[in-house]
Structure formats: structure tokens, C-alpha cells
Amino acid sequence: MERTAAQRAFANVLVNTLIANVTTSFLWFALTFWVYIETQSVLATGIIGGAYMLFIAFFAMIFGTIVDRHRKHTVMLLSSVISAAAFLVAGVLYVWQPESALLDLGGPWFWIFSLVILFGGVIEQLRNIALSTTVTLLIPEERRANANGLVGTVQGLAFLVTSVFSGLSIGFLGMGWTLGIAIVAMVLTFVHLLFIRIPEGTPTPDPDAPSALDFRGSVAAIKLAPGLFALIVFSTFNNLIGGVYMALMDPYGLTLFDAQMWGFALAFSSTGFIIGGALVAKFGLGAKPMRTLLFVVIAMGLLGSIFMLREWWPLYVLGMWVYMALVPPAEAAEQTVIQKVVRYDRQGRVFGVAAAMEAAAAPITAFLIAPIAEFLIIPYMDSSAGQRQWEWLLGEGDARGIALICLFAGLIMVVVGVLAFFTKSYRKLTDLYANAPEQDPQADAGKAAHAGEAADVGADADEAVDVGEAADAGATAHAEEVADASRTAPAAEALVDPVSARGGRASAEEAPSAERDRAGD
Numbered sequence: 001m002e003r004t005a006a007q008r009a010f011a012n013v014l015v016n017t018l019i020a021n022v023t024t025s026f027l028w029f030a031l032t033f034w035v036y037i038e039t040q041s042v043l044a045t046g047i048i049g050g051a052y053m054l055f056i057a058f059f060a061m062i063f064g065t066i067v068d069r070h071r072k073h074t075v076m077l078l079s080s081v082i083s084a085a086a087f088l089v090a091g092v093l094y095v096w097q098p099e100s101a102l103l104d105l106g107g108p109w110f111w112i113f114s115l116v117i118l119f120g121g122v123i124e125q126l127r128n129i130a131l132s133t134t135v136t137l138l139i140p141e142e143r144r145a146n147a148n149g150l151v152g153t154v155q156g157l158a159f160l161v162t163s164v165f166s167g168l169s170i171g172f173l174g175m176g177w178t179l180g181i182a183i184v185a186m187v188l189t190f191v192h193l194l195f196i197r198i199p200e201g202t203p204t205p206d207p208d209a210p211s212a213l214d215f216r217g218s219v220a221a222i223k224l225a226p227g228l229f230a231l232i233v234f235s236t237f238n239n240l241i242g243g244v245y246m247a248l249m250d251p252y253g254l255t256l257f258d259a260q261m262w263g264f265a266l267a268f269s270s271t272g273f274i275i276g277g278a279l280v281a282k283f284g285l286g287a288k289p290m291r292t293l294l295f296v297v298i299a300m301g302l303l304g305s306i307f308m309l310r311e312w313w314p315l316y317v318l319g320m321w322v323y324m325a326l327v328p329p330a331e332a333a334e335q336t337v338i339q340k341v342v343r344y345d346r347q348g349r350v351f352g353v354a355a356a357m358e359a360a361a362a363p364i365t366a367f368l369i370a371p372i373a374e375f376l377i378i379p380y381m382d383s384s385a386g387q388r389q390w391e392w393l394l395g396e397g398d399a400r401g402i403a404l405i406c407l408f409a410g411l412i413m414v415v416v417g418v419l420a421f422f423t424k425s426y427r428k429l430t431d432l433y434a435n436a437p438e439q440d441p442q443a444d445a446g447k448a449a450h451a452g453e454a455a456d457v458g459a460d461a462d463e464a465v466d467v468g469e470a471a472d473a474g475a476t477a478h479a480e481e482v483a484d485a486s487r488t489a490p491a492a493e494a495l496v497d498p499v500s501a502r503g504g505r506a507s508a509e510e511a512p513s514a515e516r517d518r519a520g521d
Contacts, residue, residue: 005199006138010147012196013076013138014154016189017131021158023185024083024124028052029166030178031117037170038103048114050363055122057360061215063126064352068345072130072137073198079127080193084186086120091179099175125355133347136339137200137441145289145336149280152328156273164267200441203345218353221346227429228341228350231290234420235334236357238297243365244409245304248373248402249320255399256313265317272324279325280332290430293333298417300326305410311397341432344441369405377401 035044067075093113094102101109131151139147169178222229253262285292300323307319334354342350378401380386387396394400394407420426 005197009196009198010134010138012192013131013134013198014150016076016192016196017127017151018154018157019185019192020080020083020124020127020189021155022161023182023189024121025158025162026166026169026185027087027117027178027182028121029162030170030175031114033167033170034175034178035103035114038099039105044105044110048118050367051115052118052122053359053363055118056125057356059122060125060129060355060359061218061349061352063129064218064349064355066126067130067133067348067352069203071198071200071202072134073193073196073200075130076127077190077193079123079130080186080190082123083120084183084190086116086123087179087183087186090116090120091176091183094176094179129348129351129355132335132339132351133344134198135335136344136347136439138198141340141438143284144339145285145332146281146283148332148335148339149277149282149284149328151335152277152332153274153281154277156270156275156277156324156328159273160267160270164263167263217346218349221342221350222353224343225341225429225432227425227427227432228338230423230425231334231337231429232354232357234297234416235330235354236361237416238300238330238413239358239361240365241301241304241409241413243361243363244369244405245323246363247365247367247370248405252308252399252402252406253316255397256311256316265313265320269317269320269324272321272326273328276325277328277332280329285329285333285336288430288433289333289336290426290433293330293337294417294420294426296326296330296333297420298414300330301410301413301415301417303410304413305407308399308403308406309393310395311399311403337429337433340439341429341436344439373401373405377405 032048035048066078070078090113093109093116097109097113101107102113104110135144135147135151166178169181173181222232250262253265256262257265303319303323303326307316307323309315335351338347338350338354378399381390381394381401381404387400390400390404394403397403
């Protein structure tokens with residue numbers, strides 16, 4: 001990328017987000033490890049993990065409204081402050097109360113302590129939504145897919161570092177020092193943010209969004225882009241299938257490895273996130289991100305159906321690595337489409353709805369599939385009848401029931417991905433992406449500011465009349481242009497006209513040059 005001021009700001013924001021994501025994930029994973037090691041309670045860790053995802057599902061829509069209403073730099077600062085404050089409160093609780101009280105599942109302090117850390121981790125989703133809209137703000141359209149690939153790389157790095165160092169920190173340092181590290185790291189991200197300058201204007205308030213949870217505005221923004229709701233539902237369905245792998249990945253891995261080696265295998269496979277994101281950052285997603293998304297989903301389904309066909313650890317580890325490498329292109333494709341077809345001033349709410357639906361999907365499937373696997377599928381595959389019926393395909397081993405579930409889950413993903421190519425929603429959204437006008441929030445904000453300065457300098461009555469005439473002429477000309485565009489590219493109508501897309505501020509370039517010159521005189 002060219003080293004413009006906007007792209008330098010994006011690079012700094014990306015590094016800052018990496019540190020913040022690592023910190024919140026590091027502490028959240030550490031809490032889970034600490035609770036399980038000290039209590040041996042699967043129920044407690046399961047409730048903590050489920051509550052984390054449900055909190056994201058609830059707060060994501062509120063976060064989207066906040067992102068649309070405020071400057072992105074302010075939102076990121078707010079996220080850092082709240083996370084640091086929550087972790088500091090948790091640190092005070094840890095010093096104030098003995099560990100025995102904090103680990104007493106029947107007492108209030110365990111749940112207060114866990115919920116405070118949970119809230120500090122969930123608030124990081126606010127920064128992630130702001131980061132998705134910052135790509136639209138700072139990166140030219142033709143490079144946004146590459147930038148989204150960098151975002152995927154950052155998330156992969158965070159996962160890799162967290163999976164390795166959370167356990168080490170709890171094992172060698174304990175929960176107290178782990179909390180101290182998290183507090184210091186969040187304070188550093190806040191200080192670093194103070195020195196980052198993001199070129200952006202103050203968002204124009206949306207008169208149709210009076211409440212903090214603007215569900216109606218989110219739905220309206222999605223409806224304006226034909227096929228977008230189908231994309232979000234499709235991604236949610238992928239997460240439902242992904243919940244199957246989330247529930248069964250660890251049990252299957254622990255049948256092949258001991259706990260220590262499984263940790264190393266998981267850390268190695270997580271490097272797939274980094275490679276997948278880096279490839280998108282280098283090569284982009286092509287001219288049709290929707291088509292790329294469906295091909296990637298089909299590949300993920302095929303892979304998920306075969307990497308457990310035999311109880312052979314190289315097949316499983318390599319399959320996990322490739323599967324994780326395909327996750328960043330899929331997520332980058334969804335983000336790139338939303339950044340193109342949704343008005344910039346409503347993107348936060350759309351990303352919030354998508355995050356809410358997708359966050360709720362995976363744990364729902366995980367909670368459903370675990371008992372089905374334990375009480376139905378696995379006993380059947382351990383029986384002589386099940387082994388005779390499936391041995392030709394799945395071979396022999398201790399976890400053939402898990403392999404059977406993942407086989408059908410992957411095949412379902414393949415079928416749904418293939419069928420999606422033939423839907424009307426896919427065709428509409430592909431056409432809309434191709435014909436939607438380019439959004440340039442920075443240029444629009446600069447033009448609005450320049451127009452405001454010109455109005456302040458030349459504020460006499462005659463000039464005001466001339467400016468009014470120019471605005472009327474510009475509005476007439478613009479109306480004719482919109483009418484022509486609607487006849488030639490109907491799919492682009494979903495984005496509304498360029499004036500309202502800038503929050504109702506007309507660009508100075510929309511007035512005829514002669515009228516603009518006279519206004520300047």
C-alpha cells in the first residue's frame with residue numbers, strides 16, 4: 001500500500017488492535033484454564049464460555065449503534081478504557097478476596113469476578129466493529145479486500161499467542177500476575193491510541209436512531225441492499241456447522257494426543273489463520289467476493305468431511321491447518337461486500353447485527369451436538385452394527401462416532417454452498433456489488449468541511465443568494481443524474497443517492513463549475 005497518512009493510521013490501528021485482542025483473549029483463556037485447573041468443573045468453564053458468546057450476541061448490536069454515532073478513534077479509546085477498568089476491578093477483587101472465595105462456585109465472588117473479566121473481554125468487540133468500518137474510512141475500495149486480509153492475520157496472531165501463553169502464564173505465574181500483565185497491556189494500548197490520528201469527520205446523527213439499540217435502523221440498512229440478509233444468514237449457518245467442529249475438535253484431538261502435545265498441535269494449526277489472512281492481504285479476493293466466499297465454504301465442507309476419515313494424526317493436524325487458513329478469506333469476503341454495498345454511516349449497525357447472529361450460532365450448535373454425540377452417535381459407532389456399516393468408509397478407531405458427525409456436517413456445508421450459487425439473493429448481491437458507487441468517507445468529509453469554511457468567509461446577502469441558486473442548480477442536475485443511473489443500474493439504488501449517503505450534505509462538485517466560481521467570487 002502507498003504510505004499515505006490514512007494508511008499509516010490504519011497500520012497503527014491494526015497494531016493497536018492486535019495488542020488489545022491478544023490481551024483480552026489472553027486473560028479470558030487464562031481465566032478458563034485457572035478455573036478448570038483449580039475446580040475441575042466442566043460445568044463452570046462451560047457456563048463461562050457460553051455466557052461469553054451470548055454476551056457478544058447481545059452487546060454487538062448496541063456496539064454497532066455506538067460505532068455509527070461516534071468517531072472511530074473515540075470508540076477505540078472507549079473500548080480500551082472500559083477493558084482496562086474492568087481488568088483493574090478484577091485485580092482489586094483478586095487482592096481483596098482469598099482465592100478460595102473466588103473459586104467457590106456456590107458463592108457470589110466467583111461469578112462477580114468472572115463476569116467482570118467477561119465484560120472486559122466482550123467490550124473488545126466494540127473495537128473490532130469499529131475496525132471493520134475503519135477499513136472503509138481509510139482504505140481505497142480496490143484495496144479493502146487486502147486490508148481485510150490483514151485484519152484476519154491479526155486475529156490469527158492473537159489466537160496463536162493466546163493459545164500458547166495463557167496456559168504458560170497460569171502455570172508459571174498464577175492468576176494474580178496474569179491479571180497484572182493484562183492491566184498493563186490495556187493501559188499501553190490506550191496510551192498508544194492517544195498518539196494515533198485518524199482523519200475522520202464527526203458523524204452526522206441519524207434522526208431515525210434515537211435509542212442505543214437501533215434494531216430498526218439495522219434492519220433498514222440491511223433491506224436497502226438486496227441479498228445482504230441472505231449473506232448474513234448464510235454466514236450464520238456456516239457458524240452453526242462450525243459449532244459442530246468447535247464441540248468435537250478437542251475431544252477428537254485428545255484421543256490422538258496427550259494434553260501437552262495437543263496444545264502444540266492446536267498452536268501449529270492456528271498458524272493457518274495467519275497464512276490465510278496473509279494470502280488475502282497479498283492477492284485480494286478477486287472481482288467477485290461473493291463467488292470467492294462460496295468456493296471457500298465448499299472447500300471447507302469438503303475438508304471437514306475428510307480430515308477424520310482415518311484416525312491418523314497427520315491427516316487431522318494438516319486438515320485443521322488448512323481449514324483455519326480458509327477462515328480469513330471467508331470472513332474477509334463478507335466484510336468486503338458489506339463495506340461496498342452498505343452506506344458508511346450505517347455500517348457499524350450492520351456489522352453489529354452480523355456479529356450478533358454469528359456469535360449466537362456456534363455455541364447453540366455446540367450445546368446441541370455434544371449430548372447427541374455422547375448419547376446417540378458414539379454408542380452406535382461403538383456397537384458391532386455401527387462398525388460393520390461404516391468401517392469401509394471410516395475405518396477403525398476410538399472416535400469413529402465423532403468422525404461420522406463431522407463427515408455429515410461437512411457434506412451439508414458443501415450442499416448448501418453449491419445451492420447458494422443458484423439463488424436469487426446471490427445474483428442480486430453480486431450485481432449490487434458490481435454496480436454500487438464507490439464510497440469515500442474521507443473525501444466527502446473534506447468537501448463538507450471545505451464548503452462550510454467557504455460559507456463562513458463569504459457570508460453576505462448577495463453571495464448567499466448565489467450559493468442558494470448554485471445549490472438549486474446542483475440539486476436539479478443531481479436529480480437528473482440519479483434518474484439516469486436508476487434506468488441503467490437499478491441494483492445500485494439500494495445504496496440511496498450520494499447526497500443522503502453523506503448524511504445529507506451536498507458535495508461542492510455537484511454544482512456546475514460556473515455557479516461554483518460565482519459563489520467563490
